[in-house]
Amino acid sequence: xxxxxLATDCPTLKLLATGKVRDIYAIPNVxxxxxxxxxxxxxxxxxxxxxxxxxxxxxxxxxxxxFSDFLSKAPATxxxxxxxxxxxxxxxxxxxxxxxxxxxxxxxxxxxxxxxPVEAIVRxxxxxxxxxxxxxxxxxxDMKLPExxxxxxxxxxxxxxxxxxxxxxxxxxxxxxxxxxxxxPNAALAKPLQEYALALYSTAAQHSLSRGLILADTKFEFxxxxxxxxxxxxxxxxxxxxxxxxxxxxxxxNQYAEGNKMVGFDKQFLREWLKNGGGGFGKKGGGIxxxxxxxPQDIVEQTWGKYEEAFxxxxxxxxxx
Numbered sequence: 001x002x003x004x005x006l007a008t009d010c011p012t013l014k015l016l017a018t019g020k021v022r023d024i025y026a027i028p029n030v031x032x033x034x035x036x037x038x039x040x041x042x043x044x045x046x047x048x049x050x051x052x053x054x055x056x057x058x059x060x061x062x063x064x065x066x067f068s069d070f071l072s073k074a075p076a077t078x079x080x081x082x083x084x085x086x087x088x089x090x091x092x093x094x095x096x097x098x099x100x101x102x103x104x105x106x107x108x109x110x111x112x113x114x115x116x117p118v119e120a121i122v123r124x125x126x127x128x129x130x131x132x133x134x135x136x137x138x139x140x141x142d143m144k145l146p147e148x149x150x151x152x153x154x155x156x157x158x159x160x161x162x163x164x165x166x167x168x169x170x171x172x173x174x175x176x177x178x179x180x181x182x183x184x185p186n187a188a189l190a191k192p193l194q195e196y197a198l199a200l201y202s203t204a205a206q207h208s209l210s211r212g213l214i215l216a217d218t219k220f221e222f223x224x225x226x227x228x229x230x231x232x233x234x235x236x237x238x239x240x241x242x243x244x245x246x247x248x249x250x251x252x253x254n255q256y257a258e259g260n261k262m263v264g265f266d267k268q269f270l271r272e273w274l275k276n277g278g279g280g281f282g283k284k285g286g287g288i289x290x291x292x293x294x295x296p297q298d299i300v301e302q303t304w305g306k307y308e309e310a311f312x313x314x315x316x317x318x319x320x321x
Contacts, residue, residue, distance in 0.1 A: 002321070004040035004052030005106070010099045020048050021057065021246065028095050032226075033085060035096055036108045038241070042295070042303070044270050046171055046288040047281075049295050053304050055321045058105040059311055060244045061087065065108070066315050067204060067243040077203045080196050081225065081237040083110040105321060113223030113239050117165045118183050119172055120193060122201035123217040124158040127151065127249065127262065129174075130217075141174045150259040152216075158201055160194045165221070171288050185224075192236055193222055204243050211313050214256055216264065218248035243314075245307050250314075265310035269302040270295060 008015075013025040013035065020043040025035040038057035042049050068084050071077045086092065087108045089100050096103065123130055123140075130140045131151050138145060141161045162180050163172040177194065181187035197220050205215040220242060224234035241247055250265040274281040279293030295303075311319045 002054040004054045005057060005102070006039060006041055006052050008037050008039060008099075008102060010035075010037075010096075010102070012095055012098070020046075021060070022241075027093050030093055032112050034110055034112050035092075035103075036110050036240075037103060038106045042267070042270065044267055044274055045290065047290045047292055049270075050292045051295055051300070053295075053300050053307070055319075056304065056307065058321050059307055059319055060241060060246055061106050061108060062319070063244050063311050063314065064241040068238070070207065071200055071203060071238075071242070074203045074207075077196075077199050080200065081235060082242075083113055083223065083225075083237055083239045085109040085111060110239070111225060111237075113225050113237060114185075114234070115165070115221060115223040115239060116184055116189070116193070118175075118180055118193070118222075119163045119165050120197035120220040120222060121161045121163060121217065122158050122197050122220070123161050124155055124201065124205055125214070125216040125251075126153050126155065127216055130161065133174075142176045152256070152260055152262050153258050158198060158205075160197055189224075189236060196220075196222065196236065196238070200238065200242070208250060208314060209253060211316070212253050213265070213310070213313055214251040214253050214262075215243075216249035216251050216262070218243055220247075245310050250310050265306045265313075267303055269299050269306070273299050 008023045010025060013027060015023060016026050017024040021038055021041050023037045023039060027033065027035055038061045040052035040054055040056045042053050042056065065084065065087055068082050072082060089097055089104055092109050126134060126149055133140055134145055134149060138147065160177050162177060163174045164183060165172065181190040184190060200220055201218055208215040220238060221240040223237055223239040225237050227234055245266040251262045256262065281290055281293050284290050308319050
């Protein structure tokens with residue numbers, strides 16, 4: 001495999017933020033746009049691992065661009081703005097073009113937005129942490145759920161299950177949908193944010209199913225663009241990545257069985273390895289206080305294989321780095 005890019009190095013650009021996967025840069029003399037760069041870093045249980053997965057950042061970028069374009073044209077979601085300006089290096093400012101070799105395929109020039117401090121999670125099926133909570137209390141995000149649900153049961157309709165958006169090193173906190181307005185700069189944003197998230201999920205889930213995949217759940221992030229007219233209201237828009245194996249659970253539709261724990265096209269191999277104490281992980285309780293560990297090559301390759309398979313199924317084309 002190729003060498004993983006764990007950190008970008010663009011010294012003439014101003015590094016604004018380093019996330020679990022992405023580095024975000026300001027561009028000299030450009031006030032209304034930012035540069036998002038997806039590295040090959042990989043995280044699990046809110047911990048960024050020591051090594052990465054080569055070309056993962058490029059795959060995430062290409063898949064996110066695919067869905068941004070798809071959703072901007074789909075009848076049910078074409079009214080929802082997104083932050084993408086361009087992913088073509090030739091169309092970016094000269095200050096960015098000088099780093100072409102490093103950024104090609106993994107960078108997106110995006111409209112600057114004020115990111116809202118809420119993760120807009122939509123669940124179509126009960127699994128993961130939601131299943132764990134339901135088993136203990138019959139609830140999910142403190143919402144009472146029907147009795148008798150099984151692991152991987154389908155929700156009809158899908159449910160909006162938000163969380164707070166934590167900084168790197170902190171943990172997101174699940175909140176009841178009715179609590180979202182308390183975390184927003186304007187309480188009136190809560191309703192359209194939920195409506196946008198549910199519409200985006202449903203449209204993406206229909207596409208995924210047509211390609212043989214179930215979109216079990218996913219996470220969206222939203223931000224506010226400045227008003228388009230003087231005295232106008234800020235514009236709610238989809239920002240950050242969308243519908244990648246990092247932010248979503250995709251399952252093979254032909255293997256779906258209610259009551260079974262589904263194996264998806266995501267970081268499940270890595271999560272299971274860590275849960276079993278791989279690399280010494282778990283000594284501090286398995287949370288954000290854990291020390292990063294080195295992922296063995298077989299786990300890297302198995303995880304990459306799932307990401308690549310999901311990309312090819314969802315887009316209908318081979319991944320090319």
